[in-house]
Amino acid sequence: MPRVTFLHSEGKSGEVDPDTTLLDAAKQLGFRLNHDCGGNASCTTCRVEVQSGGEHLSEIDFEEQDLLDRESLSEPWHRLGCQARVQGDVVVRVPETKWAAPTQEKSEAQSVDIR
């Protein structure tokens, strides 16, 4: 199963099923990735910066690219967590500036605290 690592001061890492979105992976691993629009590709609060394994993410579709372009996030390392699907190991950095402190959510998936 693909390993997803979220680099952040509260970061997590763990394995998820193939084709899981980064947002769903975050939920499964107990990392609170912002998603103000509910995963509808209209807010960019779920944006991550791919550090490695970008080739293991699904291709950017028109909707995702259009939103990233409108927010001047056209560099290829920017991805929307709600749109990018995991197909292999990937490491992403979560910008601290758009991130809110996590609530105490219980995770059922096994994850590793990487602080």
Ligand code: FES
């Ligand atoms: S949750 Fe809004 S764009 Fe991903």
